[in-house]
Amino acid sequence: MGKHLKALIVCSEPKDPGHTPEPFERAFDCAWADRFIRHLRADRELCTGCSDRCVHCRDWRITDHSDDIAAIIRCPAHLPELLDDPFLYLPEKLPPHDVLVAIEIHEEILIELPRLAAAAGARVMIVPVEAPDWLSRWAKGKVTQNARRAGLEIAVPKPFCNLATGLGETLDAFIAHFRIGKPVVKMEILDGRIATAKALISAPCGNSHYVAHNLQGHPASSELQYVISKYWHSYPCTASMKPDPELGGDTILHKGGQIHMEGFGGRFSERGSDFKKKGLIFREKGGIMN
Numbered sequence: 001m002g003k004h005l006k007a008l009i010v011c012s013e014p015k016d017p018g019h020t021p022e023p024f025e026r027a028f029d030c031a032w033a034d035r036f037i038r039h040l041r042a043d044r045e046l047c048t049g050c051s052d053r054c055v056h057c058r059d060w061r062i063t064d065h066s067d068d069i070a071a072i073i074r075c076p077a078h079l080p081e082l083l084d085d086p087f088l089y090l091p092e093k094l095p096p097h098d099v100l101v102a103i104e105i106h107e108e109i110l111i112e113l114p115r116l117a118a119a120a121g122a123r124v125m126i127v128p129v130e131a132p133d134w135l136s137r138w139a140k141g142k143v144t145q146n147a148r149r150a151g152l153e154i155a156v157p158k159p160f161c162n163l164a165t166g167l168g169e170t171l172d173a174f175i176a177h178f179r180i181g182k183p184v185v186k187m188e189i190l191d192g193r194i195a196t197a198k199a200l201i202s203a204p205c206g207n208s209h210y211v212a213h214n215l216q217g218h219p220a221s222s223e224l225q226y227v228i229s230k231y232w233h234s235y236p237c238t239a240s241m242k243p244d245p246e247l248g249g250d251t252i253l254h255k256g257g258q259i260h261m262e263g264f265g266g267r268f269s270e271r272g273s274d275f276k277k278k279g280l281i282f283r284e285k286g287g288i289m290n
Contacts, residue, residue: 005177006070008097009037010105013074024081032130033103039206040065049210049235061209065178070097075105083108094120099174101126107139111146118150123170125152128160130252131240159239159256161203180204183263185212189220207235228264232257
């Protein structure tokens with residue numbers, strides 16, 4: 001596409017620690033949304049995994065997309081389970097944007113967003129799910145229906161790092177421009193060890209860049225899967241550990257781990273040349289293997 005895409009982010013306000021919950025009230029958290037926003041803004045302090053060994057690799061691994069954020073709209077962190085009028089918590093008109101990303105907001109507000117987004121010029125709506133209680137099956141079906149009726153491409157990745165191409169032209173352009181979604185990794189191998197590793201597409205929280213940085217120097221062998229798991233956990237991944245019925249009782253955190261393992265190599269053996277995964281770009285002594 002000829003122009004940079006603009007993303008509108010709708011999330012909640014920070015929780016008030018002194019707030020006393022009312023009966024039939026629900027609380028919404030902005031922690032994950034803020035992490036995502038900090039990653040888009042290339043916040044060099046977002047990742048603290050390396051502690052005093054930090055070389056601020058985010059400075060050259062990622063791009064600052066601050067100018068590509070159309071606006072951030074925050075809904076109240078504490079709301080009744082049932083809303084009389086969801087539009088009370090939204091502006092009358094949304095600012096112009098191409099992609100709307102709605103993160104952990106009240107379902108009744110969420111399902112009204114597609115029409116407002118389309119009126120503001122949006123072509124895509126993304127509703128990531130990092131915990132089972134973020135989105136019910138009813139709300140997922142309703143927001144998907146409303147988005148399609150409004151002419152929007154819609155993705156509901158669970159977790160956010162499961163956002164994949166193939167659902168629409170503008171969504172594919174969003175993934176390519178912001179370099180976020182299902183991880184795609186390039187590794188260069190020298191003398192059986194990983195010389196360089198780079199996340200061409202990273203998890204939206206930035207985890208993939210941290211893992212890639214810490215793989216450098218490790219042997220390209222079956223042991224690499226344990227190294228990937230170690231650093232993926234220690235970033236850390238903050239997806240829910242609650243069993244999710246939609247995942248057959250598995251957890252969203254576990255799903256995120258599987259996605260990263262696949263993105264960083266999939267099947268492992270004792271030989272680096274046996275790394276085999278569609279998303280992995282593997283280079284050894286000038287040769288390229290998929």
